[in-house]
Amino acid sequence: MSKDARLNSLLRQHKQLEEDIERSRTDLSTDSLDTWTLKRKKLAVKEQISALQHQVIL
Numbered sequence: 001m002s003k004d005a006r007l008n009s010l011l012r013q014h015k016q017l018e019e020d021i022e023r024s025r026t027d028l029s030t031d032s033l034d035t036w037t038l039k040r041k042k043l044a045v046k047e048q049i050s051a052l053q054h055q056v057i058l
Contacts (some may be wrong), residue, residue, distance in 0.1 A: 017042040
């Protein structure tokens, strides 16, 4: 997979996780651990995006 394709994939994942977090905040049946897990996943994806963007720039 090319770096551009990987970056696009990560950006889509990040956006989807953001939507999932918002949905979990409004869903009363979702527990805070689930929301926390989604936030951790989103942060991990963001870190991968940053690292990949840094590689593309160099």
